[in-house]
Every structure is written in structure tokens, then in C-alpha cells.
Amino acid sequence: PAQPRDRLRVAVQKSGRLGDPARELLASCGLTWRESRDRLFLYGESLPVDVLLVRDDDIPGLIADGVCDLGVVGRNVLVEHGLEHEAQGRGVRLSEWRQLGWGVCRLDVAIPEDLEWTGPAQLEGLRIATSYPQTLGRWLREQGVDAQPVVLNGSVEIAPRLGQADVVCDLVSTGGTLRANQLRPVTTILESEAVIAGPDHTLEDGRQEIADLLLRRLDGAVQLKEARLLMLRTDRSLVDTVLPLLPVGHEPTVLQVDGRDEVSVQVLVHGSVSWSRLEELKRAGASNLMVLPVEGMLA
Ligand code: ATP
Numbered sequence: 001p002a003q004p005r006d007r008l009r010v011a012v013q014k015s016g017r018l019g020d021p022a023r024e025l026l027a028s029c030g031l032t033w034r035e036s037r038d039r040l041f042l043y044g045e046s047l048p049v050d051v052l053l054v055r056d057d058d059i060p061g062l063i064a065d066g067v068c069d070l071g072v073v074g075r076n077v078l079v080e081h082g083l084e085h086e087a088q089g090r091g092v093r094l095s096e097w098r099q100l101g102w103g104v105c106r107l108d109v110a111i112p113e114d115l116e117w118t119g120p121a122q123l124e125g126l127r128i129a130t131s132y133p134q135t136l137g138r139w140l141r142e143q144g145v146d147a148q149p150v151v152l153n154g155s156v157e158i159a160p161r162l163g164q165a166d167v168v169c170d171l172v173s174t175g176g177t178l179r180a181n182q183l184r185p186v187t188t189i190l191e192s193e194a195v196i197a198g199p200d201h202t203l204e205d206g207r208q209e210i211a212d213l214l215l216r217r218l219d220g221a222v223q224l225k226e227a228r229l230l231m232l233r234t235d236r237s238l239v240d241t242v243l244p245l246l247p248v249g250h251e252p253t254v255l256q257v258d259g260r261d262e263v264s265v266q267v268l269v270h271g272s273v274s275w276s277r278l279e280e281l282k283r284a285g286a287s288n289l290m291v292l293p294v295e296g297m298l299a
């Protein structure tokens with residue numbers, strides 16, 4: 001069993017696509033830190049939370065072994081690790097504690113541009129280059145297709161040109177890399193985004209409480225980022241026409257404007273408010289329309 005620890009330890013990608021956003025996320029929860037000399041550790045100063053900086057592929061294993069409690073990682077890496085463990089009959093199961101909505105990408109099968117796509121059966125007997133053999137293998141079984149995975153840890157997209165494989169199964173966000181290699185995505189086998197991964201049980205030694213605090217702040221920070229305050233004025237007689245046109249959000253607050261037959265309306269909404277929405281409100285009789293960002297919130 002792992003040694004008792006009273007500080008939460010979070011694994012984050014050292015560099016790469018998820019490193020900076022993950023640190024920003026932790027900073028938005030009020031975490032400040034001091035970096036270790038070897039740039040492996042961030043010692044939390046404001047909260048009992050330390051950050052371990054690692055390669056993303058190592059994150060699920062660190063959580064499974066109890067070295068870290070949580071990690072910020074792509075679902076693609078988490079799923080691949082889970083299937084690998086299942087295949088080996090090892091019982092450590094991880095789950096997604098939060099979906100973060102960034103680091104969005106797909107694990108796609110891509111074929112040479114000049115090839116026609118008729119469906120998964122076409123892959124029968126072909127060599128498929130991938131860094132995700134388990135996820136690909138599961139999908140192939142589901143499709144009842146027998147193909148040959150060629151496992152590569154990088155530069156999967158050049159494998160067909162090198163004659164190492166016939167097609168690829170790789171991560172895609174814009175498709176630019178595939179296009180540059182005369183490949184086109186034809187089917188998606190996994191939709192991915194960055195997630196907070198953790199064990200599928202509660203943490204021990206008081207670390208669950210720290211994790212709860214961190215996640216509560218994180219949820220608040222996410223809500224805050226999307227929150228806008230919409231303000232407007234309108235004639236008292238038009239309130240019933242204007243209110244139904246407001247974007248869905250919280251209960252609007254309607255205030256009487258001193259000495260006038262006018263009201264001021266304010267409502268907290270999620271996400272941005274479109275120009276067309278504002279124009280619609282104006283046509284209905286609203287004026288002084290304003291959309292403001294929200295700096296802080298405590299219900
Ligand atoms: P490391 O050195 O930590 O192993 P890496 O090269 O494996 O880094 P990155 O390329 O930094 O990993 O990607 C990290 C994660 O970013 C991916 O696992 C995936 O979840 C996500 N991601 C988002 N878009 C893309 C994309 N277009 N290509 C690859 N990964 C993407």
C-alpha cells in the first residue's frame with residue numbers, strides 16, 4: 001500500500017498541448033506554487049496540493065499506482081491505458097472526474113486521399129499504423145474486422161508513405177497534418193478531450209476533502225469564465241414582452257428606476273450573448289443594453 005500522504009498530488013503534462021492549460025486551470029483555482037530545481041515538482045503554497053510534471057502517457061499509471069491522486073490527461077490516453085490493464089487482468093480502474101472541454105480531438109482512421117472509402121470492412125487484412133493499439137483493437141473487434149496494427153510512438157502519419165503501413169489510426173483536430181501527408185480521415189473511433197482522471201474510489205488520508213475543495217473551485221472557475229451579466233432598461237409596460245426574449249440563465253432581477261415609468265433588468269447568463277439577440281431585445285423595446293464579464297461570484 002502507498003504511504004500515507006496528507007497532500008493531494010496532481011499529475012500534469014510537463015510540456016506539450018495540455019501542459020499550459022492544465023497549469024492555468026490549477027491557477028484559476030487559487031493554487032500558487034514554487035517550482036523544484038529539477039522542474040519535476042510544483043510545491044503548492046496556497047493549498048496542500050502538489051503538481052507532478054510528467055509525460056502524458058505516464059499519468060494513468062501514476063494514478064493507478066497511487067503515486068498521484070488526480071491527473072489532467074486526454075481521454076485517448078486514459079482509455080488506452082484502461083484497455084491495456086484490462087487485457088493484462090490488472091484491476092486498477094480509473095474514471096473521469098471532470099470533462100474539461102478543451103484539448104478536443106478525435107482518434108480517426110485515415111486512408112490515402114486517392115483511395116475510396118467503402119466502410120470498415122475495407123480494412124480487412126490491412127496494416128494500420130497507430131499509437132493506440134488497444135483502442136483500435138477494440139474498435140476492430142466491434143466491427144468484426146481482422147487487421148494488423150503497426151504500433152508507432154510518433155510520426156504515425158508518415159507510415160503509409162514509408163511503406164510501413166497501408167492506413168493510419170491517429171489523433172486529429174484540424175486534419176492539417178493528415179492532409180499534409182495526403183491522408184484523409186474516414187471514420188472516428190474515439191472522441192477525446194482533456195479530463196481530470198482519478199481512481200474510481202474516494203481518496204484516503206483526508207485527500208478526498210482537498211480534492212473536493214479543488215474541484216468545487218474548478219467548477220466555480222469554469223462557470224465564472226462563461227458567466228456574463230446582461231443589463232438593459234425598458235418601459236414598465238414592455239416588461240412582459242422583453243423578459244421572455246432574454247437568454248436562458250438565472251432569474252432576472254427587475255428594478256424600478258427612480259421617478260420614471262421604467263425598469264432596469266439584469267440577468268446572469270451562460271456563454272456570450274449574440275448581436276442578433278441584443279438587436280431582438282432592442283426591437284422589443286429594450287435600451288441601454290450592456291453585456292458585462294463577471295469577475296467573481298459567490299452565491
Ligand atoms: P508527451 O511528451 O507528454 O508524451 P505527447 O507528444 O504524447 O507529449 P501532445 O502532442 O502534447 O502529447 O498531446 C497531448 C494530448 O493533447 C493528446 O493526448 C490529446 O489528448 C490532445 N490533443 C489535442 N489535439 C491533438 C492533436 N491534433 N494531435 C495530438 N494530440 C492532440
Ligand code: MG
Nearest residue numbers: 055056057058
Ligand atoms: Mg505522450
